[in-house]
Amino acid sequence: MDQGFKGMRVITSVSFMRRLSQKAGRERKTIGFVPTMGCLHEGHASLLRKSKKENDITVLSIFVNPKQFTPTEDFARYPRDFKKDELLAKNQKVDIIFHPSAEEIYPEGYLTAVEVEGLSDILCGKFRPGHFRGVTTVVLKLLNIVSPHRLYLGQKDAQQAVIIQKMVEDLNVPVKVKVLPTVREEDGLAMSSRNAYLTAQERQEARILFEALNLATTKILSGERDSKNIVGMIRDLIRSKTQTSRIDYIECVDARSLEPLTILSGDILIALAVWFGAARLIDNICVRLP
């Protein structure tokens, strides 16, 4: 729907963003929404392209959300490059960048939290207590401010996507959630803002993640049904082929409920989080068994 593109606006105020989304509603225009923490890459661009195709107006939010970093994490040094992000957004003909300050989103005296219980303290949640509570809280706020018809998320953050879909369903939020495939570098490394932390050696070693996930898929499709063997195979491969890695977890879970699988069946999500130096990388692959 490019013909409607009238240039890009950058909005920093919640009330002004709200007014624009209400105006769009009155004019019966559909809004597609891509929430990000900035430092945009081709993965984000793929979400923006899809949103442009399916909606009259595309809103991109850039907000490094303090509530989703645990106290020991990389909030302060998380990569920020608004000028570069603006350029990528302009190239994708984004209609509105919503770029609020932390004070605009969490004014003094802020008290409210949203949590999807059970799903938020497993996998990454075990290693990042409070992380997903921060994610669901900010995403619900952004949905209320932007009032989109469609919300676009990346499959790279698989647990986040499952949790947000569950929140939207449970709280009856009137938005359609679309999860798009992970976009990868040529050697298979999943695109991520945190790849910027990798040294040359770590970057070289990090390709093992996708290799291991692919090998695991082949094993499963060849008949392996024991989750322990798959996890062990991935772990051994990462450990034997890298020097800078430290594994947080490797798990086989049900792709919808995220419940751990002992015997593999149905829609399987193989998810992992592995540190390379200062970068905690996550990746995953879905395997569907008939």
Next chain:
Amino acid sequence: MDQGFKGMRVITSVSFMRRLSQKAGRERKTIGFVPTMGCLHEGHASLLRKSKKENDITVLSIFVNPKQFTPTEDFARYPRDFKKDELLAKNQKVDIIFHPSAEEIYPEGYLTAVEVEGLSDILCGKFRPGHFRGVTTVVLKLLNIVSPHRLYLGQKDAQQAVIIQKMVEDLNVPVKVKVLPTVREEDGLAMSSRNAYLTAQERQEARILFEALNLATTKILSGERDSKNIVGMIRDLIRSKTQTSRIDYIECVDARSLEPLTILSGDILIALAVWFGAARLIDNICVRLP
């Protein structure tokens, strides 16, 4: 806006209620919303009248929300009388009664909760752990389903009103919250569905709550500024004049932040919860000091 009244509909399905509110949105009609647990009385009627005056469409929800009862509380025996409620609603020319089942609101596998931290574990929250979390969760769901422009609440549930206003503000929910004065019986007892639990003697004694709150107001307006003295005066009065009462709490707090006051100043909320037999009654009064 009575001229638009075309008879009352009773809706039990979330998706149908959603469709009706979306239709109203497209037709640019405003929706006023009064959420209740049924067993309606003149307090609810006053909210409905206000909503009828200020909106094109008035939606009344009747849902005894299991999540806001603690395990030891009166969920099973909470008074329910849908036929009587329907009659009161019809008399007030309510456009839509939304009357879903518990399974419709909390389908199997439901996981999400909304909490206003800090405000939910004081006053009544101290005695009813999880209660306000249940309230905020269901109210946010109902707001998403009904999409009202205005939400009407009673001042009798003062803490609930403060918490819901805070949730709406914090989560950027696009609704205006209106809190209306407590409606009372002729002798001053605040109207409440739980008054139905009172025996004749308890009912007689329960009038002491409003008497004590009024006496406290007089004391404060005459210059008393020590919160302890006010609380002590109310406690002594209730204890000396009743045989069936058991006090949960009597507190003087800031009317907006609900923070306890030692020296009284500003907008003061005197709030109390007192059992009479099987009925846990709450009441409050606001005193504004210049």
